[in-house]
Amino acid sequence: MKYYIITGTSSGIGEALAKRILNKEEKNQVISLSRRGNMELEKLAEIRKKSFCFYQLDLRETEKIEVKIKNIFQNITAAQGVYLINNAAILTPVAPVEKNTEREIVDHMTTNLISPMILTSSFIRHTSVLHCDKRILNISSGSAKYLLPSQSCYSTSKAGLDSFTKSVSLEQKEKRQPVRIASVYPGIIETKLQKEIRSVHKDDFPLVHLFQEAYEKGELQTADETANLLLELLFHEEFGEEEIVENLANAKK
Structure with a gap:
């Protein structure tokens, strides 16, 4: 049995990943x-x-994460593989930093960075006794590297996720039964986040037209196409050797 723990399956990439996995012929369990x-x-x-x-x-309620993970692992037995996909994220606030409220900043960083860190810590702790394939895929963003105005929170949280991934990878390489981990930039995908950013007023996000034009020209990937590429990446034999995968479409399959 393969177990997939995925955050944010109500829509978008998370939902598409869950559908792909459930449609596989292998015996598996999706844990949302x-x-x-x-x-x-x-x-x-x-x-x-x-x-x-x-x-x-x-994910803003970080004090509940460990209890949930503990409950999950109490029901994992005879595992062939256990996989964590930190997918859930929020985009807001999209505005110059002086317009970002304290609550918005805290909620954003908690959802996009702190919670994936806690989930990763808990996952590694609970899988330490399992003799099976163990992998973590963190869904990052090109915004971690290519900065735009009015996205200070998003870029910072994703850059932090990348650094965290690299740090954990260094730790795990010293383990006898390591958890393989990588962070990936999935590309520009037609999801709720994309719809959200296209609706931001240009006074708050001067480059909103770039996202509107990409949508109008049909340049966005579908969530299903992206999910397929992500799963191919997750199961590549060299997964984790490259900690940050910046080009998903051209990644080793």
């Missing part, structure tokens, strides 16, 4: 950590006769 349930995934699991477990969790 999300604020909202997804009836479509539950129905698909029932049709495909696969296991789908939903754990309601708001």
Whole structure:
């Protein structure tokens, strides 16, 4: 049995990843950590006769993460592989930093960086006794490297996620049974975050037209296409050797 723990499966990449996994012929279980349930995934699991477990969790409530992970691992037995995909993220606030409120900054950094760090820590701790394939895929963004005005929170949280990934990779290389980890820039995808950024007023985000034009020209990837590439990356034999994968489309498959 392969177990996939995925954050943010209510829509977008997380939902597409869960669908791809549930449609696989192999025996697997999708474990969802999300604020909202997804009836479509539950129905698909029932049709495909696969296991789908939903754990309601708001990643801003960091004190609840360890309890959820502990509960999850109490039900993991005879694992062939265990995988954590830190996918959930928020975009707001998108505005010059002086317009960002204290609450917005704290919520953003907690969701995009602190919670993935806690999840990773807990995952590694609980898998230390498992003799199986163990991997973590962190969904980052090109915004970590290519900076734009009005995205100081988003760029900072994703850059922090990349640095965290590299640090954990260094630690795990010294282990006898390491957890392989990588951070990836998935590209520009038509998700809720993209719709959100296209609706930002130009006074708050002067370059909003670039995202609007990319959408109008049909340059955005679909969530399903991206999910397929992400899973190919996750299971590549060299996964983790390159800690930061900047070009998903050209990554080793």
